Amino acid sequence: MPDYTLKIRRFDPESGRPAYWQEFGVDLPEERSVLDAILRAKDEQDGSLSIRCSCQAAICGSCGVRINGMSRLACNTKLSEAAEDGRNGAIVVEPMGNMPVIKDLIVDMDAVHWKKVQRVVPWLLPEGDPPAREYIVDPESMIDVTQSMACIHCGACVSACLSLEVDPEFIGPAALAKAYRFVGDPRDAHTEDRLLDLAEDPHGIYDCTHCFACVEVCPKDVAPMDQIMRLRRRATADYGIKDQNNGYGHEKAFTDLIEKYGTLSEAQLLPKSYGDGSLIRAQVKPAALKELGAKFPTVIRGLTSGKVSPKTALLHHKLQDQDQIRRIYEEVESKEDRLELNLYIVGESGGEEEGATSEGGQEE
Amino acid sequence: MPSHDVLVIGAGLAGQRAALAAAEDGASVGILSKVHPVRSHSNAAQGGINAALNPEDSWESHAYDTVKGSDYLGDQDAIEIMCKEAPNEILTLEHLGVTFHRNEEGRLGTRAFGGASAARTYYVADITGQAILHVLYEQLMRHDEVYRYEEFFTTTLVLDDDGHVAGCVARQMRDGTMELFAAKTVILAAGGNGQIYNPTTNALICTGDGIAMAYRIGGPLMDMEMIQYHPTTLAGNGLLITEGARGEGAHLYNAQGERFMENYAPNKLELASRDVVSRAEQTEINEGRGFPDGTVALDITKVPRKRIHEALREIVNVGRDFAGVDITREPIHIKPGNHYTMGGVKTDKDGRTEIPGLYAAGEVACVSVHGGNRLGANSLLDTLVFGRRSGKHAAHHARNHQMPEPPHSHVDDEEAKLRELIGRERNGRRVSEIRTELGRTMDEHVAVFRDEGGLLEAAQTVQRLKEEAKSVAIDDKGNVFNQDLFGAIELGFMLDNAECAIVGALERKESRGAQFRTDYPERNDDEWLKHIDLTLDGDRPNVSYSEVTITQWEPEERKY
Numbered sequence: 001m002p003d004y005t006l007k008i009r010r011f012d013p014e015s016g017r018p019a020y021w022q023e024f025g026v027d028l029p030e031e032r033s034v035l036d037a038i039l040r041a042k043d044e045q046d047g048s049l050s051i052r053c054s055c056q057a058a059i060c061g062s063c064g065v066r067i068n069g070m071s072r073l074a075c076n077t078k079l080s081e082a083a084e085d086g087r088n089g090a091i092v093v094e095p096m097g098n099m100p101v102i103k104d105l106i107v108d109m110d111a112v113h114w115k116k117v118q119r120v121v122p123w124l125l126p127e128g129d130p131p132a133r134e135y136i137v138d139p140e141s142m143i144d145v146t147q148s149m150a151c152i153h154c155g156a157c158v159s160a161c162l163s164l165e166v167d168p169e170f171i172g173p174a175a176l177a178k179a180y181r182f183v184g185d186p187r188d189a190h191t192e193d194r195l196l197d198l199a200e201d202p203h204g205i206y207d208c209t210h211c212f213a214c215v216e217v218c219p220k221d222v223a224p225m226d227q228i229m230r231l232r233r234r235a236t237a238d239y240g241i242k243d244q245n246n247g248y249g250h251e252k253a254f255t256d257l258i259e260k261y262g263t264l265s266e267a268q269l270l271p272k273s274y275g276d277g278s279l280i281r282a283q284v285k286p287a288a289l290k291e292l293g294a295k296f297p298t299v300i301r302g303l304t305s306g307k308v309s310p311k312t313a314l315l316h317h318k319l320q321d322q323d324q325i326r327r328i329y330e331e332v333e334s335k336e337d338r339l340e341l342n343l344y345i346v347g348e349s350g351g352e353e354e355g356a357t358s359e360g361g362q363e364e
Numbered sequence: 365m366p367s368h369d370v371l372v373i374g375a376g377l378a379g380q381r382a383a384l385a386a387a388e389d390g391a392s393v394g395i396l397s398k399v400h401p402v403r404s405h406s407n408a409a410q411g412g413i414n415a416a417l418n419p420e421d422s423w424e425s426h427a428y429d430t431v432k433g434s435d436y437l438g439d440q441d442a443i444e445i446m447c448k449e450a451p452n453e454i455l456t457l458e459h460l461g462v463t464f465h466r467n468e469e470g471r472l473g474t475r476a477f478g479g480a481s482a483a484r485t486y487y488v489a490d491i492t493g494q495a496i497l498h499v500l501y502e503q504l505m506r507h508d509e510v511y512r513y514e515e516f517f518t519t520t521l522v523l524d525d526d527g528h529v530a531g532c533v534a535r536q537m538r539d540g541t542m543e544l545f546a547a548k549t550v551i552l553a554a555g556g557n558g559q560i561y562n563p564t565t566n567a568l569i570c571t572g573d574g575i576a577m578a579y580r581i582g583g584p585l586m587d588m589e590m591i592q593y594h595p596t597t598l599a600g601n602g603l604l605i606t607e608g609a610r611g612e613g614a615h616l617y618n619a620q621g622e623r624f625m626e627n628y629a630p631n632k633l634e635l636a637s638r639d640v641v642s643r644a645e646q647t648e649i650n651e652g653r654g655f656p657d658g659t660v661a662l663d664i665t666k667v668p669r670k671r672i673h674e675a676l677r678e679i680v681n682v683g684r685d686f687a688g689v690d691i692t693r694e695p696i697h698i699k700p701g702n703h704y705t706m707g708g709v710k711t712d713k714d715g716r717t718e719i720p721g722l723y724a725a726g727e728v729a730c731v732s733v734h735g736g737n738r739l740g741a742n743s744l745l746d747t748l749v750f751g752r753r754s755g756k757h758a759a760h761h762a763r764n765h766q767m768p769e770p771p772h773s774h775v776d777d778e779e780a781k782l783r784e785l786i787g788r789e790r791n792g793r794r795v796s797e798i799r800t801e802l803g804r805t806m807d808e809h810v811a812v813f814r815d816e817g818g819l820l821e822a823a824q825t826v827q828r829l830k831e832e833a834k835s836v837a838i839d840d841k842g843n844v845f846n847q848d849l850f851g852a853i854e855l856g857f858m859l860d861n862a863e864c865a866i867v868g869a870l871e872r873k874e875s876r877g878a879q880f881r882t883d884y885p886e887r888n889d890d891e892w893l894k895h896i897d898l899t900l901d902g903d904r905p906n907v908s909y910s911e912v913t914i915t916q917w918e919p920e921e922r923k924y
Contacts, residue, residue, distance in 0.1 A: 014842045031600075031688065043796030047839035047848035052403075054567040057603050058685060059494060059678070060403045076685040102538065103845045109400070110514075123502040124461030134458045139466035139473070143674050146488060149463055149495050150677075153402055185463070220681075 002030055004079050006037055007090040008049065010104050019101070023090060024049075030080035034091060035063050037079055038105075050104040058219055061152030064159065065105050066094040071159035071217045096159035098168070112168075113158050116175035120198070124182060127189035137186045148181040148227050150220045157214035157224045169203040173214035173224030176205060180227035183234055195235040199243035205231045206247025233338060246291070249273045259329050262319030267308055270295055368394040368511070369762035370755065371531060371547035373518050374574060376404035377493070377744060378726025378751035379553030380500040382715075383510045385755030386551075391762055394545065396513040396534055398569065398850070401501050405555055405567045406747065409493025410606035410678055412475060412485035413744040415450035421482045423447040430742060431917045433479040433637045434735025435877035436893065437587065440915040442713045442731045446742075446749045453748045454486050461499045463488050465675070475675070476611040477740045479637035479924070485741040490606050490678040493744060516543070517850050519778050521550060521577050521722070522770045529721035530768035532577075533778045537850070540843025542782075544775045548765040549721045549758040552578060552709060553751060556727035557861040559854075561702035562803020563602025565594055571854040572861035574728035578709040579860055579905075583717045585898045586730040586910070588861070589868030590706035590878050592738055593812050595641040597701030599659045603686050605679050605698055607740040610634040612675060614664040616645070617695065618653040624660070629924035636924035639737040639878050642700035646812040649699065659697035700812050704743065706734040706878065707868065710897060710910075715754030721761065723754040732895065735912075736877015785838065785852055792835035795851045802829055802862055810862075810869055815883045819870045826866060830859050867905050868896050889919050 004026050011019040024041035035053055042049040051074065052062040058076040065074050068085040069092070082091040099107040126135070157173035164170050171179075179198055182188045198204040205228055214224040232251065235241040242248045253272035257265050274288035302308045319325065370386040372379045375397035383395045397404065416426040427447040431438055458464055458472065464486050467473035477485040488495035504510055515537040522544070524530040531547040554574025558566025579585055595616075596605040610616075616634050618624045628644035629636035636644075645660050654660050664672065664679075672680060672692050683691040708730040715723040715731075726747040733746055805825045809818035833855055840848035874888040875881050893912055898905035 012842065013844050042847075043794065047795075047851070048842065048846075050840075050845045050847050052399075054399060054403050054569045055405065055408060056568065056601065057408070057682065059407045059491075060399075060405070060567060062399070062403050076681075078685075103842075106845055118505055123506045124499075126459070130455075130459035134455060134464070134472050136470040137466060139468060139470055142463045142466050143489075145463050146491075146495075149488065149498065150491060152407075152494065181463075182461075185461070187461070221677075 002079075003027055004037055004083055005090040006034075006041060007087075007092045008038070008105070009094040010049070011095075011101050012048075013103055028079060030078065032079055033075050034067055034077045034079060034082050034093065035074035037091075038074060038093065050106050052106055059152060061154035064096050064154040064156050066096055066159065068092050071096055071156040073154055073156065073219045076219055096155055098159055098161060098164045099155065107155070109153075109155055113153065113155050113172075113174060116172050117153070117178055119171055120175050120179040121194065122178050122182070124185065124188055125190045126187050135187045141184065141186050145181050145184040148177045148184070148222055151177055151222045152220055154219065156217045156219060160213040160217045162211050162213055163207050163209050167203060167207055170207045171198070171201065171203055173208070173228065176208075176231060177222050177224040177227040180231055183231060191234070192239050195231065195239055196241055198231060199235045199241045199247060200245070202245055204245070205235065206243065206245045206250070237338070246273055249275065259326065260318070261316050262322045262325045263316075265313075265316035267313030268316065365544050365546055366394060366511075366513075367531075367546035367767050368392050369548050370394075370551060370758045371396065371545055371549070372551045372553055372755075373397075373532060374404070374553035374555060374726070374728065375401035375512075375514075376406035376553060376555055376726060376747065377497055377500065378728075378747035378754075379404075379551070380497070380504060381748050381751030382551045382553055382723075382725055382755035382758070384500065384503055384507070385752040386759040387507060387510045389756055389759035391759035392511075393509070394511045394513060394547070395504070396516045396518055396532070396545070398515065398517040398537065398573075400514050401504065401512070402498060403569075404497060405570050406497045406744070407494045408565065408567065408604060409744050410490040410604065411477060411608035411611065412487030412492045412741045413454065413496070413748075414477065414480065414484050414739070414741040415454045415486060415745065416447060416482070416484055417451040417454055417472065417486070418474070418482070418484065421484055423450070425481055426450065426484060428917055429480050430733065430739055431735075432922060433737055433739040433742075434732075435639070435737055435887065435922060436889070436917075436919040437590070437732065437735030437876060437895070437912060439732050439735075439913040440917060441913045442733050444915060445713050446733050446745060449749045450745050453745065453752070457496055457499065457748070460503060462496055465489070475608060476635060478607050478610065478635045478641070479632070479739045480635075485608075485611065487608065487675075489674060490608050490676050496744065517853070518554075518573065518577065519782070519853060520774070521581050522774050523581055523719070524768050524770065527720065528768070529719055530770040533774050535782070537845055540846060542775050542779050544770060544772060546768050546770055548762040548767060549723060551715065551754050551758055552722065552724040552728050553726050554728050556705035556708070557858065558702055558705065559799075560802060560858045560862045560865070561806045562800060563597070563807065564702040564803070565597050565602055565604040566702070571858050572705070573854065573857045574724065575705075575708050576857035576860040578717060578719070578722065578724065579864065579898075579900050581719065582900060583719050583722060584710045585707060585864055585905075586710035586895050587707035587732060587735070587868065588864040588898060589872055589896065590734070590736050591702065591810065591865060592638055592704035592706060592878050593642040593700040594703035595638055595645055595700055596662050596698040597703070598682075598687055599657050599697055599699055601686060602701045603682055604703070605662060605682065605696065606676070607638070609662060609664050609667070609676060609679060612667045612671060614662055614666055616641075617661045617663060618648045619655045619660070620653055622653070624648050624653070632924040637737055637739060639880075640924055642812050643880060645700050655697055657697060659699045661695035662698045663695040664691045665693060665695070702807065702811075704738055706730065706732070706736065706738055707865070710895075711750075713753070714757040715750050716757065721765070723758050725750040725754040736879060782849060786841055786846070786849060788835070788837040790837035792837065793832050795836050795838065795848075795855050798829050798832055798836065799855055799858070802826065802858060806862060806865070810866060813880050813882050814869055815881060816870065819866055823863075823866045823870065826859060826862050830863070833859055864898050864905050867898060867907065871896050871907055893919060
């Protein structure tokens with residue numbers, strides 16, 4: 001039986017000592033989980049080693065930790081895989097990030113995660129009295145929100161979120177995915193209010209930097225960032241919400257510039273962002289002018305450091321095969337429905353492989 | 365001292381439903397749980413929830429299936445109530461926000477499940493329990509009149525001098541403080557006891573705390589021998605593969621490639637009731653027609669792939685992460701494994717136990733709607749219907765009662781016990797050793813097939829383990845999240861549960877539902893169409909019997 005070494009970050013708040021590392025050797029078959037190994041160490045070596053855990057099947061969401069730096073569930077991380085990514089022959093296990101540590105691998109989820117969940121008004125708000133029977137809704141809409149319903153609140157995305165590290169007030173990936181569960185639910189009567197609230201909050205949907213960390217670490221394929229992007233699309237394309245954070249203007253400027261040049265014109269991005277995508281509006285909107293003025297030192301720094309020159313700034317070059325970029329835009333924009341990739345509908349390969357069987361659906 | 369009209373212990377579906385119902389009726393409610401409510405084991409219910417909601421279906425049909433599934437040990441008055449109230453309960457959940465699967469017209473759609481004569485299982489992909497649990501928790505977050513005590517470990521129930529329930533003592537896990545709760549009524553909703561088995565589909569928290577706590581203060585337990593083995597669990601770790609897989613069309617094969625259910629249940633095949641399918645599988649395995657790892661095969665590739673993605677996604681993950689098998693492409697090896705406690709704290713149809721003011725609902729309770737064998741997708745229904753009824757009844761009961769003032773000595777006593785345990789020198793076995801031996805013993809002797817010899821051996825082992833448990837010592841001496849301490853307390857709860865299960869299994873000299881005695885292989889209605897009640901007497905369970913309520917379905921031979 002292989003011999004694994006766990007290097008666990010320990011913390012006992014009653015000891016007065018700072019956190020420290022401790023190694024445990026455990027003999028277990030390679031297909032067993034990191035949680036199995038932690039529990040084995042706890043059972044046989046040190047009963048004070050603490051981790052929340054319950055189902056051992058990746059459904060209760062208790063055992064979120066960082067393994068070799070990656071936020072994940074200990075119960076569905078195989079020892080063999082963890083050992084491959086380990087450091088100096090040890091599997092490194094730490095408590096999750098972005099949340100205060102209470103003891104060993106136990107973090108305070110109430111102080112961060114649940115507070116943020118509470119922030120998004122996490123309950124259905126239908127209009128008026130319920131019908132005598134069920135609400136009749138598009139069947140696909142229920143499958144669609146099931147992806148965010150699949151969240152088990154393990155906190156892995158909260159732990160991995162880079163925006164949260166910079167802005168602890170950011171509502172964050174898990175809570176925003178929860179928000180989409182109501183925005184995407186046709187029974188909810190407050191879609192626009194919810195979107196306005198999340199778009200106007202300086203720590204809301206436009207605080208996400210699109211880094212994919214949450215998508216990568218989510219053990220349930222909730223893809224929180226995708227849900228955040230859908231909230232943005234609903235806010236802008238469906239409700240035309242032009243938020244005070246300029247998120248809408250920034251996205252519009254960004255996509256317009258790429259459509260035009262194929263690469264990003266940094267010099268135009270800022271003014272166009274503040275002018276809701278228009279250079280002219282940027283110069284007549286008092287709020288935009290004020291914001292632009294505030295950014296002036298950045299512009300000066302860019303010029304003096306040589307990062308931009310007036311020439312490259314004003315005459316941004318087009319890509320040689322810009323036509324191809326345009327074709328992508330045309331292809332996407334010509335579709336009647338927005339293209340949304342949802343695992344519950346199209347499967348893991350994004351519908352390419354499953355597409356063949358999904359039409360007929362019958363194999364025999 | 366926190367005090368509430370209604371104090372709920374356990375925050376899974378039964379507990380949360382009870383809390384909401386009691387609060388709706390104006391009671392002040394506290395809900396205590398040793399885990400955050402969304403970590404509760406109700407999460408694990410994958411397949412769905414039964415209700416005769418379609419106009420062409422009827423509650424009578426649902427009730428008959430349930431009675432037959434129970435092998436006629438279920439109380440038919442309670443079963444009638446459950447099946448009549450099921451449609452409303454589903455609609456309530458739908459209105460609260462559960463994202464139930466829809467058919468093409470956008471109405472609630474169903475899937476087929478075992479032992480049912482109609483497709484009446486409503487579901488959310490294969491995360492039905494999780495979806496409902498999270499929606500109820502949304503309601504708890506919304507209604508702050510329900511006070512939540514999350515990560516509070518209850519160590520004992522408290523009675524007043526008249527034997528009426530007066531509250532409980534609990535330890536706040538985060539800082540180790542002990543707290544006395546006063547309550548006019550207490551609803552136990554603390555789940556089942558699957559952890560007395562190894563392996564089990566149950567989570568580590570399912571240690572029968574509620575069952576043991578009620579038993580220790582004199583509450584009768586009922587039908588504790590009725591323990592369900594689920595037909596499709598993974599060989600190594602006991603993880604669950606939903607019955608929904610068979611509901612969606614998956615087949616079972618033995619190692620010779622035979623669809624063996626044809627020999628055991630020619631009409632319902634894979635969708636016979638769970639006791640029947642589990643026995644069939646175990647027979648195939650015992651008679652040498654299984655795979656070398658002691659399993660048979662579940663072939664889900666029969667189900668169209670699009671359907672798997674939208675309806676069985678969770679078990680795609682389970683197969684991939686825990687068995688290394690892509691269930692959309694190849695069969696997966698499974699075997700029967702411990703899954704559900706049909707027995708529990710004896711209650712009436714309003715959740716009342718025999719201790720005044722004490723209620724029980726969900727897996728902790730034995731109403732009994734499941735009798736000898738629970739039908740798939742009836743457990744969620746049980747938690748919700750009897751959770752709600754308990755909540756309402758307790759709120760009503762509380763209105764006519766004064767708030768008790770249990771003396772602080774209750775906390776002192778509990779604290780002294782725990783201090784002794786924490787301070788104990790190590791000279792005996794570790795908690796984990798005893799726990800593992802208990803699990804193996806139960807899985808060997810109190811499983812799909814039982815006989816007197818094996819049961820006696822198990823009884824002896826459990827007596828020895830009870831002795832050994834008296835001297836277990838723990839490593840953690842701290843106050844903050846002392847999980848070591850909780851493990852030792854849970855071990856005591858588990859041993860009480862195991863002892864009662866074995867006593868019941870020895871007592872019932874017949875084969876009915878989940879209890880199959882190879883030495884008494886027939887059902888014997890003349891002598892054993894009755895419940896076995898167990899009450900603590902000294903430190904042993906005392907056996908008595910109670911009538912099974914029959915309303916309109918006389919026992920007949922069970923064929924699937």
